[in-house]
Amino acid sequence: MGILNGNPKHEPMHYGEVFTVWQGSAVAKGAVSCYQTYLNHAGDKDLKKVLEALIDQAKLEIKELDTLLTDNGIIPAPVxxxxxxxxxxxxxAGARFSDPEIAAKIAADTSIGLVACSQAMGQSVRADIGALFAKYHLSKAALGFRILELxxxxxxxxxxxxxxxxxEV
Known part of the structure; x- marks a missing residue:
């Protein structure tokens, strides 16, 4: 039997996984705060629905990533x-974000999130951590498509x- 070949939840996290999970949680917490602010500034009802979906996704990531951290004895970033x-x-009016500004920012954030999830998947040794970020990647891709269409x-x-x-050819 090889090393790290049992139940992934019983395997130790390597330093890269620890940092990536911790950072993913911290970024999601920042996203909730930022997107709640954008929600106050948004006027378009469709944009508000996308922001609410982004907030829900970030809250799910926080819950799952913080559970993973605490189960492994690591203190998560503060909420x-x-x-x-x-x-x-x-x-x-001069202090307000416009709907196009908000849409551009959430599109960029989602694109960056896709790259971060891909990197996390690539560095993960534990299959459960790689699968978790694969799930987030899929969710972010779907949200990114919604933002593009919007x-x-x-x-x-x-x-x-x-x-x-x-x-001409």
């Missing part, structure tokens, strides 16, 4: 306080330079 609900009209539908997408004239 940030919940943001209070604020009426959009109470936020001064930005196209609302006219908020700022595409990179487009190749309008193609070279």
């Amino acid at each position: 940030m306080p919940e943001r209070p609900l604020v009426k959009l009209e109470d936020i001064p 930005t196209k539908e609302k006219g908020w997408l700022v595409p990179p330079p487009l190749q309008l004239i193609r070279p």
Whole structure:
């Protein structure tokens, strides 16, 4: 029988896994705080639904990653306080994030999250940790598609330079 060949939950985490799980939890906690703020600033109902889905996903990740950490004797990053609900009209115009700004930021965050999940999957020795990040990768890919469709539908997408004239073959 080889090393680390039993039940993954009984195997030790290596330092890379510890840091990646801890960092994933900390990033998700920051995302909840940030997206709750964006929710206060958002005016578009479809954008609010996507933000709520992102918050739900981040809260799931926090729960699962913090459980993994505490089960392995590691103290998770502290939870940030919940943001209070604020009426959009109470936020001064100059201090308000616009819907296109919010959409661009959550699209970038989701893209970065996909790369981070891929890296976590690649470095994981424990199959349960790799599978956990694979699950998050799939969720983020689906949310990223929703964000892309939303930005196209609302006219908020700022595409990179487009190749309008193609070279003849």
